[in-house]
Amino acid sequence: MSLAGPPLGGTVLEAFGIEKAYTRGVWPLRRRLPVLRGVDLTLGPGEVVGLVGENGSGKSTLMKILVGALAADAGRVTHTGRLGYCPQEPVVYERLTCDEHFELFGRAYAMAEEGERRARRSLYAALGFERYAATRTDRLSGGTLAKLNLGLALLADPEVLLLDEPYAGFDFDTYLRFWDLVGERLKAGRSVLIISHFVTDEERFDRIVQLRDGRAVPR
Amino acid sequence: MTTRMATVTTRMATALFTRRFLVAAARNPVNVMMLVLVPVVFVVVADGALADAAELLGGKGGPATQTATAGWAAGFIAAIAMYFQVRAARATDRRLVLAGLAPARLVGARMAAGLALALVAAAASLATLAARTGIDNPGRAVAGTLMYAVIYLATGALIGALVAGPVNGTVLILFVWILDVFFGAAFGSADRVGTRALPTHFVTLWMTDLPSRHGGRIGDLGWSLAWTAAAITVSWTVITRTSRIARPRRRSAPGSVVYQLTTGVRMGLREVGRNRVLWALLVAVPTVFVLLTVPTTPKHYQTLALPEAGRTITVRFWFPDTHPGFMAPTAIASLAALVGLFTVLDARSADRRLALAGFRPGPLLASRLATIAFSALLTTAVSLAVTAAVFDARQWGLYIAANTLIALTYGLIGVLIGSLLGRVGGVFIAFLIPFLDLGIEQSPMLNPELSALAHATPGYGASRVLYDAALTPSFDETGPLLIAFAWLGGLLLAAVVLFRHTAAPSRHAPH
Numbered sequence: 001m002s003l004a005g006p007p008l009g010g011t012v013l014e015a016f017g018i019e020k021a022y023t024r025g026v027w028p029l030r031r032r033l034p035v036l037r038g039v040d041l042t043l044g045p046g047e048v049v050g051l052v053g054e055n056g057s058g059k060s061t062l063m064k065i066l067v068g069a070l071a072a073d074a075g076r077v078t079h080t081g082r083l084g085y086c087p088q089e090p091v092v093y094e095r096l097t098c099d100e101h102f103e104l105f106g107r108a109y110a111m112a113e114e115g116e117r118r119a120r121r122s123l124y125a126a127l128g129f130e131r132y133a134a135t136r137t138d139r140l141s142g143g144t145l146a147k148l149n150l151g152l153a154l155l156a157d158p159e160v161l162l163l164d165e166p167y168a169g170f171d172f173d174t175y176l177r178f179w180d181l182v183g184e185r186l187k188a189g190r191s192v193l194i195i196s197h198f199v200t201d202e203e204r205f206d207r208i209v210q211l212r213d214g215r216a217v218p219r
Numbered sequence: 220m221t222t223r224m225a226t227v228t229t230r231m232a233t234a235l236f237t238r239r240f241l242v243a244a245a246r247n248p249v250n251v252m253m254l255v256l257v258p259v260v261f262v263v264v265a266d267g268a269l270a271d272a273a274e275l276l277g278g279k280g281g282p283a284t285q286t287a288t289a290g291w292a293a294g295f296i297a298a299i300a301m302y303f304q305v306r307a308a309r310a311t312d313r314r315l316v317l318a319g320l321a322p323a324r325l326v327g328a329r330m331a332a333g334l335a336l337a338l339v340a341a342a343a344s345l346a347t348l349a350a351r352t353g354i355d356n357p358g359r360a361v362a363g364t365l366m367y368a369v370i371y372l373a374t375g376a377l378i379g380a381l382v383a384g385p386v387n388g389t390v391l392i393l394f395v396w397i398l399d400v401f402f403g404a405a406f407g408s409a410d411r412v413g414t415r416a417l418p419t420h421f422v423t424l425w426m427t428d429l430p431s432r433h434g435g436r437i438g439d440l441g442w443s444l445a446w447t448a449a450a451i452t453v454s455w456t457v458i459t460r461t462s463r464i465a466r467p468r469r470r471s472a473p474g475s476v477v478y479q480l481t482t483g484v485r486m487g488l489r490e491v492g493r494n495r496v497l498w499a500l501l502v503a504v505p506t507v508f509v510l511l512t513v514p515t516t517p518k519h520y521q522t523l524a525l526p527e528a529g530r531t532i533t534v535r536f537w538f539p540d541t542h543p544g545f546m547a548p549t550a551i552a553s554l555a556a557l558v559g560l561f562t563v564l565d566a567r568s569a570d571r572r573l574a575l576a577g578f579r580p581g582p583l584l585a586s587r588l589a590t591i592a593f594s595a596l597l598t599t600a601v602s603l604a605v606t607a608a609v610f611d612a613r614q615w616g617l618y619i620a621a622n623t624l625i626a627l628t629y630g631l632i633g634v635l636i637g638s639l640l641g642r643v644g645g646v647f648i649a650f651l652i653p654f655l656d657l658g659i660e661q662s663p664m665l666n667p668e669l670s671a672l673a674h675a676t677p678g679y680g681a682s683r684v685l686y687d688a689a690l691t692p693s694f695d696e697t698g699p700l701l702i703a704f705a706w707l708g709g710l711l712l713a714a715v716v717l718f719r720h721t722a723a724p725s726r727h728a729p730h
Binding site: 067068069082083085091092093094095096100103104106107108109110111112136152156161174 | 474478479486490494564566569571572574575577710
């Protein structure tokens with residue numbers, strides 16, 4: 001069994017025996033394409049873990065299962081506290097503004113209005129996109145949309161952050177600001193799982209878990 | 220005793236503010252002069268010429284049109300007076316409300332002052348008219364002039380709330396007034412479809428004793444009073460809004476159903492409001508669709524068997540006059556289905572993310588359905604407004620209700636089709652089903668006898684109610700109405716189940 005867990009202490013997120021296969025084609029040529037074959041993964045408090053793997057290795061599938069967006073065929077996921085999820089592609093309402101998205105997601109996270117506004121201002125400042133607060137998302141550049149996408153995951157300061165290639169559209173300055181934000185969250189005891197392709201990120205992670213042949217292995 | 224005293228004090232306060240507003244207006248001598256001078260000059264100089272011009276352009280002309288000039292003069296002055304009241308007093312009115320004056324009292328006083336100014340203008344017009352040509356029917360002339368004044372008070376208030384610059388505001392009032400007067404019923408045929416929506420169309424016809432023949436059951440006087448009542452409502456709303464102050468909002472508990480629902484509905488309506496293409500389509504498609512049926516319908520009589528007072532009667536009707544009323548629901552259903560389909564599909568990914576973040580599926584679905592219902596009702600309103608210009612239902616209330624039922628039913632069908640078939644397949648089906656159901660299976664032109672399939676389609680119940688409302692004087696379709704409600708309930712249930720399946724996140728066990 002491959003084990004990819006924190007060396008010491010408790011956990012805030014645990015996944016055991018996660019299996020997932022996609023069905024391709026139509027009957028009678030239908031076939032199952034296994035992607036995850038029993039993934040075990042744990043995340044400790046205050047830990048930042050990188051999730052790496054080849055294209056098509058099942059990283060985004062695993063993250064969707066961890067966050068509850070996709071049902072696993074087998075296995076179990078447990079977590080403590082709130083989950084914040086940043087999908088790989090920005091998933092937003094195209095005719096609502098950044099401000100309106102924060103308001104809507106603030107309601108979803110059950111945040112008080114004042115707290116949501118404070119968090120929103122802080123994210124605008126940290127990621128540098130306050131001037132687009134009243135801009136509709138279908139009129140934002142790719143980079144700004146990526147900032148909003150990330151901001152929606154960070155808004156409620158969740159205990160566990162699951163980020164699927166969150167800085168794909170960022171310039172270098174924003175990329176550094178992102179890591180500053182992650183650093184602040186880690187200091188506050190939050191845990192972060194990030195799907196990454198950047199070799200240069202390796203030193204920033206406490207651990208790196210690799211998906212290989214449908215299983216999680218330490219790297 | 221205390222309550223009675225409070226009521227008396229309230230009335231006194233309203234009267235006091237009305238008096239003060241009028242005194243403020245009277246202290247500008249130009250105001251007083253204009254209030255009297257403009258109507259007098261207008262009636263003296265223009266009534267004969269306008270009556271001649273109206274006759275030349277196909278109108279009735281003569282003393283009847285001269286009577287209308289009193290209304291036109293009073294209306295114009297009332298609009299200008301109200302415009303300046305609303306513009307000039309906005310800041311001070313807010314200050315009064317901040318100081319503790321009840322908004323209703325302020326609005327009452329503003330409206331009373333506006334009405335008093337309009338009365339002065341109306342009195343000046345009517346007195347001049349009486350002195351110059353005499354008035355055949357004084358009661359009708361006075362009531363008509365007052366209705367003009369009230370309708371234009373609302374015009375002035377509305378423009379005052381929307382247009383800040385006095386030049387732009389007064390030019391806009393003049394533009395509306397010119398359109399209303401010179402393209403209205405007095406200058407040409409009373410039957411022109413395009414001018415029926417002008418604000419004083421029915422007032423002019425009633426005042427000049429020229430029956431419109433399209434006033435329906437409530438008649439020209441009924442429509443005139445409806446316009447007047449709507450004008451009072453608009454004035455009240457506009458003045459209330461312009462004098463509104465910020466009040467601390469009552470807040471629901473964070474994360475509660477109400478908290479999420481109100482935000483979800485608000486954001487959903489904002490999204491649909493920003494979809495300009497959709498708005499244009501919701502207005503343009505039914506307009507073109509309904510109006511095109513007029514010239515393209517075969518010119519012959521048609522018969523339809525319908526229940527009436529416990530027995531089946533055969534109703535014979537002139538098909539071109541009735542066909543637009545039968546085609547409107549097809550346009551409404553097609554658009555409602557497309558709105559349902561695209562609203563759900565466009566929001567699906569983001570809805571899933573929002574549900575993952577903690578938004579409850581119930582309020583989320585309610586937000587989507589509220590958006591769809593809003594769009595469906597909008598397209599119903601537009602379609603029926605257009606239809607009313609070329610078709611006269613025997614029971615308008617029931618006819619509107621049947622079309623609304625069809626709109627909501629097909630909005631939900633769009634939701635289901637979108638969720639099950641996706642974008643491309645869904646669009647085809649969303650177009651196809653309303654045409655097969657309402658345009659073919661339920662059509663009395665194509666199927667004088669309903670097939671078994673027609674009884675099983677979603678539009679059956681509402682269509683039976685619709686034909687009953689369109690062609691007979693009383694309601695006899697209780698069974699089909701219940702079937703229509705059953706379809707609506709069943710579709711709603713299916714939409715809830717499907718939405719929960721597609722949008723709700725899979726739940727993890729807590730530690």
